[in-house]
Amino acid sequence: MIWTAGVKAVDSAKDFGFETARAGRIVVNQYSQIPNDPHIYVIGDVAMYDENGSGRGEPQVVQGAESAGKCAFKNILAQINGGEPTKFKGTYSGFMVSLGPSWGVASLVNTFHLSGFFAILMKDLVDMIYFIEIYSGYYLFHYIMNEWFRIKRPTLWRGNLNRYGNVLWTVPLRIFLGMMWLIDCWYKVQGSGSWFSNKLQLHFPWLAQAATSGATSKAAATTAASGKAAAASANAVQFSLNYDYGHSPMAVFDQMPSWVQSMTKAVIPNKAAALNAQKIMTVVEILLGVLLVIGLCTFLAGGMSAAFIAIFCLSGMNYWVNVWMFFAAIAVMNGSGRSFGLDMWFVPWLEKTLGKARYGVLRPIYHVDKNGVKN
Numbered sequence: 001m002i003w004t005a006g007v008k009a010v011d012s013a014k015d016f017g018f019e020t021a022r023a024g025r026i027v028v029n030q031y032s033q034i035p036n037d038p039h040i041y042v043i044g045d046v047a048m049y050d051e052n053g054s055g056r057g058e059p060q061v062v063q064g065a066e067s068a069g070k071c072a073f074k075n076i077l078a079q080i081n082g083g084e085p086t087k088f089k090g091t092y093s094g095f096m097v098s099l100g101p102s103w104g105v106a107s108l109v110n111t112f113h114l115s116g117f118f119a120i121l122m123k124d125l126v127d128m129i130y131f132i133e134i135y136s137g138y139y140l141f142h143y144i145m146n147e148w149f150r151i152k153r154p155t156l157w158r159g160n161l162n163r164y165g166n167v168l169w170t171v172p173l174r175i176f177l178g179m180m181w182l183i184d185c186w187y188k189v190q191g192s193g194s195w196f197s198n199k200l201q202l203h204f205p206w207l208a209q210a211a212t213s214g215a216t217s218k219a220a221a222t223t224a225a226s227g228k229a230a231a232a233s234a235n236a237v238q239f240s241l242n243y244d245y246g247h248s249p250m251a252v253f254d255q256m257p258s259w260v261q262s263m264t265k266a267v268i269p270n271k272a273a274a275l276n277a278q279k280i281m282t283v284v285e286i287l288l289g290v291l292l293v294i295g296l297c298t299f300l301a302g303g304m305s306a307a308f309i310a311i312f313c314l315s316g317m318n319y320w321v322n323v324w325m326f327f328a329a330i331a332v333m334n335g336s337g338r339s340f341g342l343d344m345w346f347v348p349w350l351e352k353t354l355g356k357a358r359y360g361v362l363r364p365i366y367h368v369d370k371n372g373v374k375n
């Protein structure tokens with residue numbers, strides 16, 4: 001449907017007794033004031049400032065209304081404090097026309113002309129910037145969810161982000177991934193090699209001196225991310241994506257890239273910090289495992305798992321055979337906790353609670369009670 005009705009001033013504009021022009025808009029001067037009364041300002045759709053005498057005035061769009069708002073604000077301050085008034089100047093960064101969720105055209109700063117994907121992307125970015133400007137992460141989140149994920153029609157991403165896909169089939173993967181974290185931690189919490197003991201398990205070069213006693217790690221090669229690449233490097237390493245450990249498995253990164261090294265060194269400068277870090281890491285891994293198994297905060301747990309695996313890889317603590325965990329973690333970010341998981345109840349509750357906490361409860365001003373009485 002293409003709507004071409006146009007925009008006019010609110011009907012009550014004519015009741016004020018000021019001069020009106022096209023579309024019922026109230027005529028103002030270059031300072032956004034009523035010409036005969038500089039103490040009355042009129043701004044936005046209802047105002048008609050016709051600089052070049054075309055009879056059309058400024059476009060009735062948000063950018064024009066905001067420019068007029070700023071002009072009036074400055075001039076009211078100037079009137080109070082004494083100063084020169086500012087002339088109205090409409091600032092228009094661009095115009096966009098969106099035709100449904102996936103088509104549109106845009107003209108930016110009167111120079112760049114976009115259509116299709118880029119025009120809609122620009123529209124989405126402008127909308128998102130607005131939510132950032134009003135500090136509303138809540139509405140930003142809902143905008144992204146509604147425009148990209150919850151919509152059934154083709155979107156900017158041509159349906160690729162549509163969340164109406166079946167998430168049931170990733171439930172086994174989610175539980176398996178969670179179990180992998182837990183199994184990995186099982187080896188880290190028990191025995192003399194426990195990550196909770198005071199035996200150093202993080203084999204970073206700058207800790208080597210302090211860690212001579214703990215450097216002889218026994219590679220617990222069965223599971224993910226436990227990080228024994230340094231110990232394995234003495235043997236012949238072999239690239240492999242299967243679990244044949246006839247040869248030493250190949251670490252994704254033999255050594256940390258230098259930028260990772262300097263960042264890690266800043267966070268874990270010495271043995272004491274490393275011992276704390278290895279305990280915290282184990283607790284987080286257990287938490288991730290539990291969350292994934294019970295399907296609670298799946299999106300977050302999946303994202304954090306992926307980030308953890310990436311960090312392990314970059315730290316020279318992960319093998320190629322375990323890289324699947326990274327992709328599995330991304331896959332379970334699809335919110336598979338919504339089927340067979342606690343997210344089915346937790347996520348709607350969280351959204352409702354956050355919405356209420358930030359914006360209160362919406363209530364109509366005019367209420368009709370159960371007897372049909374308006375109050």
Ligand SMILES: Cc1cc2nc3c(=O)[nH]c(=O)nc-3n(C[C@H](O)[C@H](O)[C@H](O)COP(=O)(O)OP(=O)(O)OC[C@H]3O[C@@H](n4cnc5c(N)ncnc54)[C@H](O)[C@@H]3O)c2cc1C
Binds near residue numbers: 010045065
């Ligand atoms: C369907 C539609 C789509 C639009 N899409 C876009 C777009 O994509 N981009 C864009 O830039 N612009 C768009 N516009 C135009 C844009 O909404 C307006 O230019 C902008 O809102 C003007 O801001 P304003 O503050 O002047 O008026 P408004 O935002 O209309 O605010 C005026 C307020 O005054 C209140 N009011 C009216 N009479 C009285 C009274 N007697 N007493 C007390 N309060 C009163 C109204 O309820 C209203 O809340 C669209 C307009 C419409 C109708």
